[in-house]
Amino acid sequence: MADHKKRIEIIIRKLRDNCYKITPQRMAIVDILARSEGHPSVEDIHDQIKKDFPTMSLATVYRNIVLLKSFGEVLELGFPDGSNRYDGNKPDPHPHVICIKCKKIVDPDLDILDEMTKKVAVETDFTILRHRLDFFGICSSCMAKKV
Amino acid sequence: MADHKKRIEIIIRKLRDNCYKITPQRMAIVDILARSEGHPSVEDIHDQIKKDFPTMSLATVYRNIVLLKSFGEVLELGFPDGSNRYDGNKPDPHPHVICIKCKKIVDPDLDILDEMTKKVAVETDFTILRHRLDFFGICSSCMAKKV
DNA sequence: TTTGCTGCAAATAGTTTGCAGAGAC
DNA sequence: GTCTCTGCAAACTATTTGCAGCAAA
Numbered sequence: 001m002a003d004h005k006k007r008i009e010i011i012i013r014k015l016r017d018n019c020y021k022i023t024p025q026r027m028a029i030v031d032i033l034a035r036s037e038g039h040p041s042v043e044d045i046h047d048q049i050k051k052d053f054p055t056m057s058l059a060t061v062y063r064n065i066v067l068l069k070s071f072g073e074v075l076e077l078g079f080p081d082g083s084n085r086y087d088g089n090k091p092d093p094h095p096h097v098i099c100i101k102c103k104k105i106v107d108p109d110l111d112i113l114d115e116m117t118k119k120v121a122v123e124t125d126f127t128i129l130r131h132r133l134d135f136f137g138i139c140s141s142c143m144a145k146k147v
Numbered sequence: 148m149a150d151h152k153k154r155i156e157i158i159i160r161k162l163r164d165n166c167y168k169i170t171p172q173r174m175a176i177v178d179i180l181a182r183s184e185g186h187p188s189v190e191d192i193h194d195q196i197k198k199d200f201p202t203m204s205l206a207t208v209y210r211n212i213v214l215l216k217s218f219g220e221v222l223e224l225g226f227p228d229g230s231n232r233y234d235g236n237k238p239d240p241h242p243h244v245i246c247i248k249c250k251k252i253v254d255p256d257l258d259i260l261d262e263m264t265k266k267v268a269v270e271t272d273f274t275i276l277r278h279r280l281d282f283f284g285i286c287s288s289c290m291a292k293k294v
Numbered sequence: 295t296t297t298g299c300t301g302c303a304a305a306t307a308g309t310t311t312g313c314a315g316a317g318a319c
Numbered sequence: 320g321t322c323t324c325t326g327c328a329a330a331c332t333a334t335t336t337g338c339a340g341c342a343a344a
Contacts, residue, residue: 062310110267120282131283172300229332
């Protein structure tokens with residue numbers, strides 16, 4: 001079974017288990033988030049769904065994202081400039097590499113991060129629960145364009 | 148000379164060099180940011196200055212922070228929950244360890260970060276310009292309180 | 295004196311909420 | 320049939336902006 005199909009099943013089960021209803025709008029949002037290779041924004045999700053549900057309201061997108069976040073099934077990526085992007089495919093915190101030109105977001109593999117977390121815990125005497133690591137730069141295709 | 152005094156001098160020189168006026172309100176903001184051990188928010192800065200300038204407006208704080216950011220003399224730490232904190236003492240990007248209980252922010256030493264940045268650049272084929280690394284956890288004193 | 299700065303208030307953008315009707319179960 | 324969900328519009332919060340008077344240089 002395709003990866004995103006599994007994610008959709010997991011999310012639906014969580015919704016049912018917690019007595020939430022499966023509405024077409026909610027399903028459409030879950031569907032986009034579960035695929036979410038591109039880390040869509042609320043606007044992206046809303047725009048995409050409006051093709052099928054012209055009356056879909058932004059409030060519904062926001063409400064469902066809050067709900068899915070509360071289950072830990074969506075990762076919210078808030079950026080300093082105020083923009084928010086979402087990942088419902090890999091909802092656990094992981095590093096991101098962000099192109100400041102085209103806004104593309106890539107997920108790198110970084111095995112040293114766990115080791116680093118331990119070092120930080122020792123040094124600061126904190127109990128570390130989670131982290132957030134973003135690299136900002138320019139991707140190779142934007143670099144080639146030299147815009 | 149104390150560290151923050153140097154920072155204040157550096158910032159004042161930049162302002163003068165760029166023909167910006169040195170007003171009492173601006174100085175008060177620079178002063179707080181240059182000390183900024185605690186990574187204050189705009190509200191923090193505003194509240195603190197209102198003791199001396201009861202008419203100080205939030206708009207002035209925002210405007211001056213924008214100005215200082217444009218010189219690279221203040222680091223803005225925007226968080227996913229929408230809150231913003233500022234560091235005018237160490238304005239270059241550096242990792243933070245944040246207590247989710249008392250909101251204290253500590254700066255750890257992390258020398259592996261440069262190495263990690265290089266690895267990411269190779270792996271993703273990005274030109275990395277800057278990064279943002281935050282660890283979220285509970286500090287030892289909040290841990291002891293067990294609230 | 296000149297020009298930029300401040301304080302106020304209004305505008306803005308992103309997100310949340312109240313309410314009445316629609317729809318899932 | 321019950322109770323949650325949705326869509327709409329209004330509310331809200333953090334930040335920005337227009338303007339007239341004020342003050343640094």
